[in-house]
Amino acid sequence: MEKEIKSIIQQIGEDSSREGLLKTPARVKRAWKEIAAGYEMDPDAIIQGALFEAEGKEMIIVNDIDFYSTCEHHMLPFFGKAYIAYIPGTKIVGLSKLARVVEAFARRLQVQERMTAQIADCLQKNLEAEGVAVVLRAQHLCMMMRGVQKQNSYAVTSEMLGAFKNNSKTRSEFLTLMRD
Ligand SMILES: [Zn+2]
Known part of the structure; x- marks a missing residue:
């Protein structure tokens, strides 16, 4: 290299x-x-290693998870914050693991849309949750440093699964709480 x-x-x-x-x-x-350390991380194993029995069905939200990733079209950084929520099925996961799952998918060549879906799918599959919501808000250096010059624009992507997709009340509860 x-x-x-x-x-x-x-x-x-x-x-x-x-x-x-x-x-x-x-x-x-x-x-x-x-x-590029994410290629050697196993997001499924990160979740599976820290599962506990759920005691309720209340929404669990973790806001403002910092991430740094690299856009696969230009190999320039995009970075920002992740907002994650889920409604437990029978299991919950240690909160710090959510940030580690974000990191495992961020530290690769990525597109923001795919990374959003990958995080949501990984949580849904391993937690067997009633619903998962993931929002990523990021700035892309390939837009900021090059001709496009959209200096202060953010790209926002979201993936809503289960209850967050099917129930507008659940979805708006999350969207309200993630702004606080
Ligand atoms: Zn790019």
Whole structure:
């Protein structure tokens, strides 16, 4: 990978032998190990390892989960916050695991729409929940840094499953609580 990164540095018009750039290929390679660490994470196992018996059917919401991902069209970052809710079936999961599932899907080459659906499907499947809702709100550097120049626009995507899809009262309860 270092060879290819050195080649990219040269092709964009830089001098790859300049002192500040000498160790850049090695640093970029190390950075990508973290940026793409999701490929080695198993989101199903993260949930399965922290399941508990549910004691009620109340909506569980976790707001403002920070995430950093990479758009697969330009290999530039998109980042923002995830809002997740579910209504338990028979099981609940440790709250910190929701952030880890987001991370497992974020640290890959992604499109925001697919990442939203993947998080929701993973929770629905492993929790056998009565409903799952996932909203992602993100800024995309490929839009902000390039010609489009939509500096302060956010892309918002949502996936509603089960009760959140079928029951408008449940859905609006979530949408109200996620704004607080
Ligand atoms: Zn892009």
